[in-house]
Amino acid sequence: MSSRVIINTTINGEPMEFLVDERDSLLEALRERIGLTGSKEGCNNGNCGACAVIMDGRLVNSCCVMAAEVQGANITTVEGLATGGELTPLQDAFLEDAALQCGICTPGFLVASKALLDFNPNPSEYEIRYWLAGNLCRCTGYDKIIRAVQHAATQMRA
Amino acid sequence: MQDVTYRRPATVQEASQLLKDNGPTARVLAGGTDIIVMARERRRDTSMFVDVKAIPELNQLSFSASEGLTVGAAVPCYRIYRDETVSRLYPCLVDSTSLIGGTAIQGRASLGGNLCNSGPAGDSIPSMIVLEGEAHIFGPNGWRTVKVEDFCTAPGRNVLDAGELLVSIKFPAPRPGSGARFLRFIPRNEMDIAVVNSATNLTLDGNTVTHARIAIGAVAPRPLFVPAAGEALVGRPLTDETTAAAATASRDAATPIDDMRGSVRQRKHLSYVLTERTIRDAARRARGEIVSHV
Ligand SMILES: Cc1cc2nc3c(=O)[nH]c(=O)nc-3n(C[C@H](O)[C@H](O)[C@H](O)COP(=O)(O)OP(=O)(O)OC[C@H]3O[C@@H](n4cnc5c(N)ncnc54)[C@H](O)[C@@H]3O)c2cc1C
Ligand code: FES
Ligand code: FES
Numbered sequence: 001m002s003s004r005v006i007i008n009t010t011i012n013g014e015p016m017e018f019l020v021d022e023r024d025s026l027l028e029a030l031r032e033r034i035g036l037t038g039s040k041e042g043c044n045n046g047n048c049g050a051c052a053v054i055m056d057g058r059l060v061n062s063c064c065v066m067a068a069e070v071q072g073a074n075i076t077t078v079e080g081l082a083t084g085g086e087l088t089p090l091q092d093a094f095l096e097d098a099a100l101q102c103g104i105c106t107p108g109f110l111v112a113s114k115a116l117l118d119f120n121p122n123p124s125e126y127e128i129r130y131w132l133a134g135n136l137c138r139c140t141g142y143d144k145i146i147r148a149v150q151h152a153a154t155q156m157r158a
Numbered sequence: 159m160q161d162v163t164y165r166r167p168a169t170v171q172e173a174s175q176l177l178k179d180n181g182p183t184a185r186v187l188a189g190g191t192d193i194i195v196m197a198r199e200r201r202r203d204t205s206m207f208v209d210v211k212a213i214p215e216l217n218q219l220s221f222s223a224s225e226g227l228t229v230g231a232a233v234p235c236y237r238i239y240r241d242e243t244v245s246r247l248y249p250c251l252v253d254s255t256s257l258i259g260g261t262a263i264q265g266r267a268s269l270g271g272n273l274c275n276s277g278p279a280g281d282s283i284p285s286m287i288v289l290e291g292e293a294h295i296f297g298p299n300g301w302r303t304v305k306v307e308d309f310c311t312a313p314g315r316n317v318l319d320a321g322e323l324l325v326s327i328k329f330p331a332p333r334p335g336s337g338a339r340f341l342r343f344i345p346r347n348e349m350d351i352a353v354v355n356s357a358t359n360l361t362l363d364g365n366t367v368t369h370a371r372i373a374i375g376a377v378a379p380r381p382l383f384v385p386a387a388g389e390a391l392v393g394r395p396l397t398d399e400t401t402a403a404a405a406t407a408s409r410d411a412a413t414p415i416d417d418m419r420g421s422v423r424q425r426k427h428l429s430y431v432l433t434e435r436t437i438r439d440a441a442r443r444a445r446g447e448i449v450s451h452v
Binding site for chain 1: 159160161162163164166187189190191194195198199207209211234236259260261262263265266347348349452
C-alpha cells in the first residue's frame with residue numbers, strides 16, 4: 001500500500017515541505033498538492049513537454065518523475081521565471097512575437113527555452129528547434145516560438 | 159497510477175533484496191521514461207518502484223585506458239553526450255544518446271533503462287553491441303556479466319532473473335584505427351521510434367578492415383548482432399563491393415514485421431541502406447574525420 005511521505009525541496013528558490021502520496025507524479029504534486037498549476041498536463045506520457053520543469057539544472061518532464069524522487073532537489077517551474085511581477089525577457093518575447101494562441105503549451109516552452117538559454121546563450125535556429133523538439137504546439141506552427149527564443153537570446157546578450 | 163510504494167536503496171545489495179522480497183511487480187526505477195508511463199497506463203503491473211539512482215555504482219561514468227569506459231546503468235543520456243571523453247572516444251554513444259527522445263527525456267533516460275526495457279528498437283542497443291559492451295549484473299547469487307548482444311531475449315524480455323539488477327555497462331578502450339557510427343531511420347528528424355536502426359564499429363589498417371562488428375534494430379524480436387556482416391569485411395579492403403556484401407548480410411539477417419511504422423520490404427531495404435551508411439561513416443571516423451552526430 002502506498003503511503004504519504006513528507007518531501008523537502010526547493011521550488012522556485014523557496015524551501016518547501018509538503019506531503020505527497022508515494023504514487024503521485026511530480027506533476028500531480030505540483031498541481032494538486034502545492035497548487036502550482038502553471039505546469040500543464042498534455043499527454044501524461046512524456047511526449048508533449050507541457051509539464052516540463054528544471055530539476056537540479058536539467059530539463060525533465062514532471063509527468064515522468066515521481067514526487068517521492070524529488071527529496072532534496074532544486075526545482076524551477078514556470079511560476080519561478082518572473083520575479084516580483086516582472087516578466088523575463090523570454091516571457092516578453094513570447095508576448096511580443098505572438099508565440100502562443102491557446103497557451104496550453106506555453107509554460108513548457110518557456111521552461112524548456114529557459115533551460116536552453118541557461119546552457120547556451122547564443123543558440124542557432126537549428127539548435128533551438130532540436131532542443132525544443134520534445135515540446136508540442138498544435139496552434140502556432142512553431143515559427144513564432146523559434147523567433148521569440150531568438151529575440152529573447154539577442155535581448156539577454158545585449 | 160497503480161498503488162505503488164517507493165524505495166530508494168543505497169547499495170546494490172539492498173536493491174537486489176527489495177527486488178527479490180517483493181517479486182516481479184517490484185520494478186527498478188532509473189530515469190522512469192519507460193516504467194512510469196507503463197505503470198500509469200497499466201501496461202506493467204507495478205507494486206513498488208525501486209529507485210536505483212542513489213546507488214553510487216549506477217551513477218558512475220569513468221574511463222581509463224586499461225579498464226575502458228564504465229557507464230553506470232542509471233546515468234542519463236545528457237551526461238553521456240556532454241562528456242568530453244565519451245565524445246572523443248565513443249562518438250557512436252553520442253549518436254544514440256542524443257536522439258533518444260527530446261531534451262527532457264535525455265535529462266532522465268539511461269542506457270541501463272534502454273537495455274532493460276529490451277525493446278527491439280531501443281536506440282542505444284546496437285551501439286552498445288558493436289562497442290563490445292558487457293552488462294554487469296548483481297543479484298542474489300552475486301555478480302555475473304553478459305554480453306550486450308546476449309542480454310535481450312524477446313520484446314520486453316531479457317536475461318535478468320528474480321532479484322537481479324543491471325549495475326553498469328563496460329566497454330573496452332577503442333582499438334587503434336577504429337571508428338563507430340549509429341544511425342536510425344524515422345519519418346521525421348527527432349522524437350519517434352526507429353523504423354530501423356543500425357550501428358557499425360570497424361578497425362582499419364590502411365584500407366584493410368581488420369575488425370568489424372555490425373548490429374541492426376527494429377527488424378527482429380530483439381536487437382540483432384549480425385556477425386556475418388562483419389565477416390564480409392574483415393581481412394578485405396573497404397570497397398563498394400565489400401560494403402555491399404556486408405549490407406546484404408544485414409538485409410538477409412533481418413526478419414522484420416509489418417506494422418504502422420514500416421513494411422517488411424521497407425525494413426529489409428533500410429537494413430541494407432543503414433548498414434551501408436554506418437560502414438561509410440565508421441570508416442571516416444576510423445580515419446580521424448569528424449562526423450557530426452546529426
Ligand atoms: C517521449 C519519449 C520518447 C522516447 N524516445 C525514445 C527513442 O527515441 N529511442 C529509444 O530507444 N527510446 C525512447 N524512449 C523510451 C525510453 O526513454 C528509453 O528506453 C530510455 O532509455 C529508458 O531509460 P530510463 O532510465 O528512463 O528507464 P526506466 O523507465 O527507469 O526503466 C525501463 C525498464 O528497465 C528496467 N530497469 C531500468 N534500469 C534497470 C536496472 N539497472 N536493472 C534492471 N532493470 C532496470 C525498469 O524496471 C523498466 O522495466 C522514449 C520515451 C518517451 C517517453
Ligand atoms: S504531460 Fe508530461 S510530457 Fe506531456
Ligand atoms: S498555443 Fe496552443 S498548443 Fe501551443
